[in-house]
Amino acid sequence: MSRKIRVLVVDDSPFIRKVLKDIINSDPELEVCCEAHNGVEAIEAVKTLKPDVITLDIEMPQLNGLDALKFIMNKYPTPVIMISSLTQEGAEATIRALEYGAIDFIPKPSSYLSTGIKELRLEIITKIKEAAKIPPRFLKFRRIRLLESQKRIREKKDVAKSIVAIAASTGGPQSLLRVIPKLPAEIKSGILIVQHMPPGFTKSFAQRLDRVSKIEVKEAEDGDLVEGGKVYVAPGDFHMEVTIRAGKPRITLNKKPKVHGVRPAADPMMISAARAFGRKTIGVVMTGMGRDGAQGLAEIKKRGGTTIAQDKETSIIFGMPKAAIELGVVDYIVPLDRIAETIVRAEKKVLAG
């Protein structure tokens, strides 16, 4: 057994610090090496103690979590996991943090989470361990712009003729924010996204995507007509499927059992898309832990569709793409910044033929 993963816990509430500390220390491979109760102390602790992973609260006195994150990622790059409150502001700040360079987030421990404390404990421990393994190339401060993107308002929406189904998990939000904005306004496919995230966060994420993209992005609602050039993000805690009803593709949301321990899961979405659109289906599996999406790509492939996976070099966690690649169902393995153009080319191909 090598040395333990040293974790810095940053939170202004002694109570939350204690809960997190107990959870982290309960795992034999992890230890809390230090605690800080605001951003100032966090920066100092990172500088002097060089922790392996940081858990970072957002609302704090003197220097808040987002500001501390920016400085830390710029000066002392370290894997950071945000501890996020389940509020709208919390979700927005979390998405922002992921863009700045935080690896992942966990909801603040809470009795009214849909997951119990036992599951949460597992989630915290797994995420910290994964974060400790992140290659340094992903650890840096990323600058963002808060300006909104101008959309070309389409007069008439067309029903989607083809569909793009995208799966992403850990590292997904920050990566999708570098894919969706690059999609051209002229894209004809309807685009479905499953990003593993709790309820509330998916809405903020969809809004953030919408603000920077040329095409419209929304959190999917049950019964939505799937239109071309529009992105639908599966809401947290619901599986999202697409079915043809009265000749038109529509979104259905359901609470069927979790798949791979998650809801939404990408496999049901991709399988339903492949059944509805056949060879006019494009499946994309991006960064993330686990193997969600592999089965979905297999179904797409079986029905003649096109499949894309993010490459190892650019995947923050090369789990899901790896699972799909190993299954032998991936047509194109591409780096993150070429996913958008690959989708566009694939769309051209399926619509032409």
Next chain:
Amino acid sequence: MIFVEDLSQYLDEFLADARDRIDSISNAVISLEEIVKKGGDEREKRELIDRVFRDAHTLKGTAATMGFMRLSETAHKMENLLDAVRNGEIEITPEIVDLVMDFLDAIEKMIYDIEAGSGDENIDVDPLFEKADKLLKGISSSKERKEEKSHQDNREKETTATHEEVPHIEGNKYHIKVLFQDDAQLKNVRAFLVLTDLEEIGEIIDTIPEREIIEEGNFTGTSLEFTVTTSLSPEEIKKKITRHPEVKEVVVKNVKENVQGENLEENVNEYTIKITMEKEAPLKGVRSFLIVQDLKKIGNLKKVFPEPNKLEKEELIEGKYFAVLLQTNENKDNIKQLILKHPDVEKVEILEGNRLNEFHSADKSKADKSEIKKPTPQSSIERKVKISKMIKVDVFHLDKLMNLVGELVINKGRLEQIAERLGDRELLEALSTTSHLMTELQDEIMEMRLTPVAEVFNKFPRMVRKLARELNKEVEFTMEGSDIEVDRTILDKLGDVLVHLLRNAIDHGIEPPEERIAKGKPRAGKVELIARREKSHILIIVKDDGKGIDPEKVKKKAIEKGLISPEQAAEMRPEEAINLIFLPGFSTAEKVTDVSGRGVGMDVVQDVIKTLNGSISVKSEVGKGTTFILKLPISMAIIQALLVKIANEIYAIPINNILETIDIKQSKLKTIGGKKVIVLRDEIIPVFMLHELFGVGYIEKDKFPAIVVDLGAQKVAIGVDELLNKKDIVIKSLGKMLSNVKGFAGATILGDGRVVLIIDINSLFGGISGGL
């Protein structure tokens, strides 16, 4: 290994945290009210609002974490209210503060209920919610409109932004100057964050100092300057930057395109600086280079002559000097200071304007084009921030630790006896060391038990404010010495006493505003709470500038209540009369208000103070005010005591109670009304034998020692067989079984392991004081 199965094990932490937040919110809100009233500092105001908001937010979050949803909702509602205050949508009026206080009261009650095990559902918060909703409703409609508008604005902007491409930013060009507070601790971090904030809203064209310095976190100056193109308004830009703490001032100026390249700010000056190094100094090239690096941090270094790479190779003009052209807003003195910080600088000359040409002619000889890699800029000295190394420990553990030390002392006594018997010198020496260590251990534990009085004091601003408003009085409340530390046990009991004294001060002391004005006093009454350390004691002073205690009224009341006879009253000096308020069943209030209530009088206060081995005294002047002074030991666990002996038994008497020790000759004893008394310095003092008080027999002797104690209104002499020595003793409780035994404050264990009872003088005389 701990497995976190449910969160209930964290209840204590949660409750403690929640209470801290409540205190913090209430004190901040009261300070806010004060600032608004007096028109104080905007910045301080903003910091307070932020703090209050954050505390409410955390409270909401932690309550939800524990599953107390009602509490979380209540905190959430309060947060909304505070958010509206933060956004400037609601003004801070006494009504708003009242409402926040009501919220805090409700939350506090919930916390209390939760602690008592009955959950957070029993408090009716609906009326509060209604009030808050009503206030918020008024503003929400205007807010929606605003949001709608800004949404439209955003749509109108023709920008396309993604992460990859840098879009062409439409908008105006601004020059932004950011000044930091003089005592700012994190300027390098803040500067970096301001830079990234501006980056997010526009395009940065230029910065002073150089961008690289800010990005690397090496900024050390006092001001930052940016030239930025953005579509945001100057107010929006300002708001973005002032959100950072430690920013003193932000000046945003519109820059016309055509003045680009000119000086952007009037107070930016251009200087030509000639720096002459000591001719013989080694490393003057490196030094020069470092000076140049430093100058870059305070302004825009337009030219260096000779060029920096030459400088580094010691190619100075005439082998000793170099010159730079610097645009900066620092004054000449500061620049000079900065340069002179470097060793080996012989002379610094600073000239206004660009005079660099004068130097060019001087150096035409050497030219070298080889490039040298710049060394990295000297990194600035970053401030050490102390990381909290505090841990929370339950008092229970400290009590236990103290007890264990007591046990150790007993055992050590036994060991010493054995060592004596064996006559082993080495063993005795080792034991002597052990006893030193044990004393140190005791001191250390005592130290650990000390808690700042702030823990109790922090509740008071809210209480005082509430009380004053209920009684329609105006009170200016100040506290001093909150950081003074005292033993935990004392602090716990002190709370109630101070509540009582403060209530009295406001209810009975401070007059209504009209009355005060009529008397020529300021409208608002002053109430002060002061803690002060004095050797091994602390003093706590509660002082008001109200109407004072009238000795005549006190006497009248005492006669009415049958506490003293009219004759006694006639003889009493005013100071003595005031002390009558400490008699059981005395209350000077003319009307019984629900504030000070019935029944609980100053006698109870005095009792509590005495159980803490402390004393209370009062000074008052009619029309001027009243001052109560509490004198308390710092530690309860270990006190100084005098050991006395009667009938071959040793007892300990806390030294606080003792005025003096005397020898009494049997012949000097007089008898008044069947009771023995002695005349001591013209004062008649009753004499009791401790034997009598304990009901043990004794033989009369010609001469016996006695201690004189103060029972508040009366001095008493207590005769004993023998006075032993003064000692530090550890107080141990007698336990539940013996808690009803009067006359003893506890027991202690002496060095030799003997158990000794500690006499509680007050309760000892409780039974017979009526007969005094």
